[in-house]
């Protein structure tokens with residue numbers, strides 16, 4: 373995917389602060405520090421468009437970005453990290469639920485999971501919530517550069533089992549090496565209506581719709 377324009381639009385908590393609902397949108401979510409902001413930078417070929425940090429809790433609002441003047445990406449604040457301040461934690465659920473329940477232009481959500489870990493209770497609860505509400509979800513295992521080939525295969529099987537989805541539907545990604553970028557773009561293009569639906573096979577639960 374050629375990115376000729378990528379820009380930050382605004383941060384928002386409540387729907388009246390969102391940009392107008394006039395472009396197809398994809399959201400990126402996952403626990404704190406899993407690599408959401410780094411993944412978006414990699415997709416957009418930008419080093420620092422989205423702020424990243426070693427300290428979890430860097431992203432605290434819904435951050436909207438516009439890509440090629442055609443789509444919007446929404447970087448979510450992370451969940452599940454003990455040291456994230458209390459008011460950020462309390463704000464997360466209503467902020468995210470209002471967005472996911474009400475945003476008409478939402479085409480799907482990329483759920484990031486750390487390839488080295490088991491999905492946390494928060495990951496699994498959020499996953500179930502998304503499935504119940506029929507949000508289209510692309511599950512992505514991040515930081516795969518930190519795993520050996522053998523460990524990857526084992527982790528992919530384990531994570532997919534916990535999510536009750538096919539191992540082949542879990543996409544492997546590294547913001548460090550760029551691995552998985554083209555595959556993820558192919559899925560996103562399907563979600564955003566840029567190509568036919570053959571790549572939607574990556575979307576967990578698509579068959580049950």
Ligand code: GTP
Nearest residue numbers: 404405406407408409410424425429430431450547
């Ligand atoms: P919050 O905004 O706090 O929820 O975090 P986030 O999910 O946006 O994570 P962020 O992109 O800020 O990355 C967290 C840390 O992980 C940073 O130090 C990144 O450099 C590192 N990181 C992210 N993705 C990768 C990856 O694919 N490989 C490696 N090796 N490190 C990564």
Ligand code: MG
Nearest residue numbers: 408409430431
């Ligand atoms: Mg972030």
